[in-house]
Amino acid sequence: MNLSHVERYFADFLSAIESGQPIPLYSNDDENYELDIPDNLLIVGTVNVDETTYMFSPKVLDRANTIEFPTMAAKEYMNSDFKEFDFKNINYLMNPLEDLDVRNMNVYDLKDIFMFINCSEGNLWDVLSNELDLFQSILKKINFDFGFRVINEILRFMFVSWRYEDSPQNWENWERYFDAQVKQKILPKLHGSQKAIGQTINELFNACLIERKNNADARLVDLTKDDCRYYTSAVKLQNMAKILSNQRYVSFIN
Numbered sequence: 001m002n003l004s005h006v007e008r009y010f011a012d013f014l015s016a017i018e019s020g021q022p023i024p025l026y027s028n029d030d031e032n033y034e035l036d037i038p039d040n041l042l043i044v045g046t047v048n049v050d051e052t053t054y055m056f057s058p059k060v061l062d063r064a065n066t067i068e069f070p071t072m073a074a075k076e077y078m079n080s081d082f083k084e085f086d087f088k089n090i091n092y093l094m095n096p097l098e099d100l101d102v103r104n105m106n107v108y109d110l111k112d113i114f115m116f117i118n119c120s121e122g123n124l125w126d127v128l129s130n131e132l133d134l135f136q137s138i139l140k141k142i143n144f145d146f147g148f149r150v151i152n153e154i155l156r157f158m159f160v161s162w163r164y165e166d167s168p169q170n171w172e173n174w175e176r177y178f179d180a181q182v183k184q185k186i187l188p189k190l191h192g193s194q195k196a197i198g199q200t201i202n203e204l205f206n207a208c209l210i211e212r213k214n215n216a217d218a219r220l221v222d223l224t225k226d227d228c229r230y231y232t233s234a235v236k237l238q239n240m241a242k243i244l245s246n247q248r249y250v251s252f253i254n
Helices: 011-019 058-062 074-079 100-104 107-114 124-140 148-164 174-189 194-207 231-247
Strands: 023-027 032-035 191-193 249-251
Touching: 011 023, 058 174, 100 148, 107 124, 107 148, 124 148, 124 174, 124 194, 148 174, 174 231, 191 194, 194 231, 194 249, 231 249
Parallel strands: none
Antiparallel strands: 023 032, 191 249
């Protein structure tokens, strides 16, 4: 999808998935022709990232989960047993058309569900609202704020993740999935110079740690999973901080 400007050739589709309206094709004197997007149409695009890659616009990133597949170390690849994945509800995972009604759930529908789910820190709805508010407040300082669309999509992702884990009343593993959403929905839009986003990257990094008040320098921390609430996001932010320090500019795809 990086062979051309995706926001140009996909513009009508991006508007249609947001509005729920059909895509206008053409018209004549008697009739207008439109294309409805069916519920069972799923769009997945791949991008090979190199020095020639043209980064997607915020409009595109707002409407997608950006999933990064870093290169696996040769030794790890050659010695891994790829059969040892810890799947939960594998049937739910393998049926992408199940729970189609989730796509239309609004924040009130989701609240009615999450209010009855608990985690080690209390009521999950309250915990998620505090976490989203924290990340939103950090990004607001540099005008990379996110709004209701991103919030709703993160909450829907958390709902299907909860279903995938067999809908536990006490959900202790929620941070794994919120970590994925921080990296896939919040961080991809980050780009800028040392002066513009340096402090913000550090604040976001500290928000991913268990000890948030230490104001640790992302470049210098010897990071382990035991230090983190959101490990994969912290690793990504640490790498971005190091690139920013060396090159004075960074984006998510660096």
